[in-house]
Amino acid sequence: MRDILAPESARWRAFTQVFAEVVESAGYGLIIPPMMEDLGVFTRLGDATDVVTKEMYDFVDKGERHVALRPEQTASVCRAFAQHRPVTPWKAWYSGPNFRYEKPQRGRYRQFDQVGVEVLGVDDPYLDVEVIALGWEFYRRLGLQQVTLLLNSLGEPDDRARYVEALRQHFDAAGDDLSEQSRRTLDKNPLRVLDSKRREDQPIVAAAPTIDQFWSDAAAEHFATVQSGLRELDIAFTVDMKLVRGLDYYRRTTFEFQGGTLDSAQNALGGGGRYDGLVEDLGGPATPGVGFALGVDRTLLACDDEGVFDAPDPAVDAFVVDTTGGAQALAITAALRQAGLRADRAYENRSMKAQMKAANRSGAAYAVIVGTDEVDNGTVAVRPLRGDGEQVTIARDSLITDLHTRLQGSNQ
Incomplete structure (x- = not known):
């Protein structure tokens, strides 16, 4: 876990704002679920899932309730749906931290932020397409060009069960040729062996049966419609049966x-899929659902690599330099801020030289200088701090209009 300071924190806020603009344009509303839930909400994620078995921060609270910090937010959104029963289709988006006790790595910490969407109450392959397209559009808005989309279908529950059994038999037959780590994984969830990156496992994984051999007709049709919808939107994808x-x-x-x-x-920026049945597991009615979660850290690393989506400019518009004791700076900065301008000032009644150094460090476009002469004459001095331009003296009551005009001109 770590602190995120300015200006990087401003970049995180801008990241969430871009995401909000993308998904709210499609009718998604913000949900803010609690960071702590009853442990049972997350055990529904699956007993063979590392998130449940090894990575959750869980504890018994002072009321003897077994609770956990959320390791992800889909389960919390589904629990909220089961509890509040909003009108369907319920389109929700979220942003915030999750917690997993796992080995830290580049772009992944034990407290990590995600943005995501969930849609509950609709069983339509074109909704799957909409959800995927929102993620794709978000990356485009950030300026990323080197994002690839991998796509698969795990079929219906019966399809998946038959596939899991076929994988178990295949990997069991490999015996000691399979790595020790993968043999342990096999006991819990044969699907997870497909994720192995160990060299000795690669030939065995490559020869494993693929899920498309087990799809029902309905699952195959659903997946075909998803693919055709993505092609209609010109969204490139690669089908990856593993x-x-x-x-x-x-x-x-x-x-x-x-x-x-x-x-x-470590190249996964985010992902998701369809999870029909999870709401029912959490005590709600049988409800289809689909969604995704995108990692903030990993995505920003990709932005750094591609040189896009820099941190917003933290500089203020004006820095007030007051050599009369500080009361004038107090009044002027308050007036500027109320007028929608970003303004800062020096403190502790420092010298003119020290205050001008602070003004230059602030990155402000202009210094607004007030001394005893300016107070007596009802004026202020405005000095450009970036580029060319000369200091001018103007009436104090025209300062806001003057600064707005100057800033608009510099932005054109």
């Missing part, structure tokens, strides 16, 4: 966005 994602609740559509500039072992 893509299973990390949580047990997925069925039918699964997808993952990968960053082309990141190391292949």
Whole structure:
């Protein structure tokens, strides 16, 4: 875990704002679920999932309730749906931290932020397309060019069960040729062995049966419609029959966005899929659902690699220099801020030289200088701090209009 200071924190806020603009244009509303839930909300993610078995921060609180910090937000959104029963289709988006006790790595910390969307109450492959397209559009808005989309379908629950059994038999037959780590994974979830990056496992994984051999007619039709919808929107994708994602609740559509500039072992920017049945597991009615979550850290690393989506300019518009004791700066900065301008000032009644150094460090476009002569004459001095321009003296009551005009001119 770590602190995020300015200006990087401003970049995070801008990241969330861009995401909000993209998804709210499609009718999604913000949900803010609690960061702590009853443990049972997250155990529904699957007993064979590392998130449940090894990575959750869980504890018994002072009321003897077994609770956990959320390791992801889909389960919380589904719990909220089961509890509040909003009108369907319910389109929700979220942003915020999650917690997993896992090995820290580049772009992943034990407290990590995600943005995401969930749609509950609609069983329509074109909704899967809409959800994927929103993620794709978000990356485009950030300026990313090297994002790839991987797509798969895990079929219906019966399809998946038959596939899991076929994988178990295949990997069991490999015996000691399979790595020790993968043999342990096999006991819990054969699907997760497909994710192995270990060299000795690669030939065995490559020869494993693929999920499309087990699709029902309905699952195959659903997946074909998703693919045709993405083609209609000119969204490039690659079908990856080994893509299973990390949580047990997925069925039918699964997808993952990968960053082309990141190391292949840590290149997942985010992903999601369809999880019909999760709301029912949480005590609600049988409800279809689809969504995704995108990692903030990994995505910003990809932005750094591609040289896009820099931190917003933290500079203020004006820095007030007051050599009369500070009261004038107090009044002027308050007036500027009320007028929608970004303004800062020096403190502790420092010298003119020290205050001008602070003004230059602030990155402000202009210094607004007030001394005893300016107070007596009802004026202020305005000095450009960037580029060319000479200091001018203007009436104090025209300062706001003057600064607005200057700033508008510099932005054109």
